[in-house]
Amino acid sequence: MKHHDPAGADTKSACTDLVLGFAYLVDQRRYDELCNLFVPDGVFERPGLRAEGHENILAFLNARPVAIETRHVCAPPFFEQIGKDRARAVTYVNMFQGPAKDDSTPIDIAGIAGVVEFHQTFTHTGDGWRIAHHESRVAMVTTR
Known part of the structure; x- marks a missing residue:
């Protein structure tokens, strides 16, 4: 029997x-696993790009430049809606x-990008919660 979750703690x-998995898997270039966080017809958006469905999302991710390493450090999500x-x-x-x-050498950075x-x-599916839509919006950029 499933317990009542009035505050949405299980959903949160x-x-x-999923949020943390998305950030980690994109940074580690584990794109097949990242795509599995999405529903099959999920949407990935960022400035200048909209990819729909696992195949298109995977094609975009595989085209990411290999000469640049990224790290996405996430604050706790703020839930605007829980149903x-x-x-x-x-x-x-x-x-x-x-x-x-190489893996043993720290990456040089000038600060936060x-x-x-x-x-x-x-959305909740038969396989649990999955990302239906992800949009990355650039809010601030570092000026040098």
Whole structure:
């Protein structure tokens, strides 16, 4: 028997795992696993790009430049909506990037590259919560 979850704690926990999983898997270039966080017809958007469905999302991710390493450091998501089968959250993300090196050498960075907002809509499926729509919005950029 499933317990009553009036505050949406289970939903928040599952969807927070998706937010963090998205950030980690994109940074680690584990794109097949990242695509599995989405529903089959999920949408990935960022400035200048809209990819729909696993195949198109995977093609975009595989085209990311390999000479640049990224790290997305996420604040806790703010849930704007929590329902039985749908949730929506915004997460502030500090973005760092630098030239790729071998695994044993730290990457040189000049500081934070900027602040990105992840706007994500989640849907509950037979396989648990998945990302239905992800949009990365650039909120702030570092000027040098």
